[in-house]
Amino acid sequence: MASATLLLPPAARFGGQRVSPDTARWLGRADRIAAAPGSGAPGDGLTRYFEVLPRGWPAAAVTRQRDAAxxxxxxxxxxxxxxxQPDINGARLMSHGDALALDRSDAEALLPALRPLFGDAGFVLDAPHPARWYLRVPDGAKLPVTVSPEQALGEDLFEHLPAGAEGRRWRSLLSEAQIVLHNHPHNARRAAAGLAPVNSLWFWGAGRLPDQIRTTLDAVLSVDDTLVAFGQAAGASASSLPAVWSAGDGDRLVDLRGSRDLRELDRDWLAPALSSLAAGQLRSVSLEFPDRGGLYVARRHRWRFWRRPLLSFITAPADGSAE
Structure with a gap:
């Protein structure tokens, strides 16, 4: 029988918002999942769903394999x-990926101005996808440890720049690229059309294509192109996240980390998934938070009548203890 794992945003994002009574009853009867220790490494929180050899999360190489065959x-x-977006304390990462509404004409306009800069540094820059640009790095180059743009969205750009003497080269390249982009007439045309300019780059995901990527998952559903690429490389059925829950076969990982409204999350995903559990279509539903472990609900848990409903995620134990 199939199972579903729902990746959720930090529970604190929902504050005191409450789930529906039926969902609250199920969640109150769940087992608590202890929070996994975070390492701060790339792919932290996702690597447990995949066996990647050698160990790591080389997002650039894995997405490149999909984008450029x-x-x-x-x-x-x-x-x-x-x-x-510049502010009084520096600059904040405000938009990336699909949110920039980039198309092939944007890449064709901007890349020729940037390629000589990176070529002089020994790198090859190209863009097989308008929103995903790649640097081919010479063998033996020292690569900085960086986070994905999703992890840094809304945060100070300078807090995530490569640090130390080894990061100096990358900081310098970024500064020069920002000057090129700031002065490029294509960005003026984007602004005139009501679109955000492309005024910086985000270096991340460095590494080589793994020797092996495996998973026990049958399906991966996500708007995160990196997670989808890892799912496809591991042989799972991987595709973009649909609008609402739908029943299916096999063990599924459903990426709902972008959710912001608990009422919509409950209506479109939690309640339907728990209804599938009640109907015997699923053996279990797991809810996993990056800030406080998670909840594991099995069909047999429906007999735990003595448990109190869990109306708000913020009241769930953060240490993985059972009630």
Whole structure:
């Protein structure tokens, strides 16, 4: 029988919002899942769903394999186009990926101005996808440890720049790229059309294509192109997240980390998934939070009548203890 794991945003995001009474009854009867220790490494929180050998989360190489077919050998880093907003304390990452509404004409206009800068540094820059740009890095180059743009969204750009002497080269390249982009007439045309300019790049996801990627999952549903790429590389059925829950076969990982309204999350995902559990279509539903472990609900838990309903995620034990 199938199972479903729902990846949720931090529970604190929902504050005191409450789930529906039926959902609250199910969640109150759940087992608590202890929070996994975070390492701060790339892919932290996602690597437990995949066996990647050698160990790591080389997002650039794995997404490159999907975006450019067989052209993924070697050492790769993402250099994604982003929009940063200056403020009194520096600059904040405000938009990236699909939110920038980039198309092929944007890449064709901006890349020729950037390629000489990176070429002089020994890198090859290209964009097989308008929102996913790549640097081919020479063998032996020292690569910075960076986070994905999703992890840094809304945060100070300078808090995530490569640090130390080894990061100096990357900080310098970024500064020069920002100057090129700031002065590029294509960004003026984007602004005139009401679109955010591409005024910076985001370096992340460095590494080589793994020797092996495996998973026990049958399906991965996500708006995160990296997670989908890892799912496809592991042989799972991987695709973009649909609008609402639908019943299906096999063990599924459903990425709902972008959710912000608990009422919509409950209506479209939690309640339907728990209804599938009650109907015997699922053996279990797991809810996993990055800030406080999670909840594991099995069909047999319906007999736990003595448990109190769990109306709010913020009241769930954060240490994985059972009630």
């Amino acid at each position: 067989a052209d993924a050998n070697g050492l790769w880093m993402r250099a994604d186009p982003v929009f940063v």
